[in-house]
Amino acid sequence: MNDIAEFLAHAVALEQEAAERYADLAESMKTYGNRDVAGFFSKMAEYSRMHLAEARSRTAYRDIPVLTPEQYRWPEGDSPEAASMEASHYLMTTDYALELALEGERRSQAFYADIARDTADPEVRMMAEEFAAEEADHVKQLEIWAARYAKQG
16 A cells, blocks of 8 residues: 555544443443443544554544455455454353454554555555554553453363
8 A cells, every 4th residue: 555545544444333332241240240341442432543543643734545345455355354253142151352452453453564664655654553563562462461361261
């Protein structure tokens, strides 16, 4: 990806999905009685909303394309932050919810890191590296929480 406007269109969409997913996971954990993890997911939703606002602020003076779903260049056809919430039912466990979130953050970090590695545009590279670092921090946080709630052998 060598166009900063296209990169920002992807970043805005990705962060929007992340915020929505974390809000959904927080509600699921509230429903299932895990206030600690619900609070963590709520905090992650807030971080995603802050990243979304940051990405949107960077679009302020640019002509950002409005992409159709087919025009997004997601690695596997869907946004890296898209998570199946089909499992968000009465059997959803805390460790499964944390794993869903962790998988999304790992995919997002790889998405941005791949763009940073492959782009010929220095501005895209700089932003992609910055966003990849933020996602790497989210991965670390989720790994800590996932280890805390891992199923006992």
